[in-house]
Amino acid sequence: MALIPYEKNARTHSDAQVAQIAASIREFGWTNPVLVDGANGIIAGHGRLLAARKLGLQQVPVIELLGLSEAQKRVLVIADNKLALNAGWDTELLGLELADLGELGFDLSLTGFDDLEIAA
Structure with missing residues (x-):
């Protein structure tokens, strides 16, 4: 089953940034899997998925997060991106x-x- 991007994901990824992620994956491998819910909806890793597509990869590593409410998933979509920026x-x-x-x-x-x- 295909991964489904979150339609309300407020994080944007420029072509240049996707290229940076792709270069990192090429150099270091997958150090940060895509986080998905039980229905293959992406919670975190939209940019990594775009980079994988740029690299021509058909599969990506995922971690399935079960038991989160819809509100928790929505908060995590934002928090996953913002918390690192606060460092x-x-x-x-x-x-x-x-x-x-x-x-x-x-x-x-x-x-x-x-x-x-x-x-x-």
């Missing part, structure tokens, strides 16, 4: 990590940071 960065440590990884020749675009952010 901060230790900019000094981040700068050191990015510099070290750059010296190792690692593709820093896989971090999700753009060239201007990395240079800052």
Whole structure:
């Protein structure tokens, strides 16, 4: 059965961001499965599904969340996206990590940071 995107998902995914997710999946594999309800409705992972399609993948790993009310599912759709945005960065440590990884020749675009952010 096909996965069903949540029609009221307020999170948007640009083509560039989907490409970033696809690059991450290609490099690291599936580190974060798609979360679905008992009817294959997507709760979290809309962008990951778009990236999988971009990569030509026919199947994706899922975790089925059972026992959630409709309201809980709707809240989780939002919370899954927003809670990570509420975190901060230790900019000094981040700068050191990015510099070290750059010296190792690692593709820093896989971090999700753009060239201007990395240079800052």
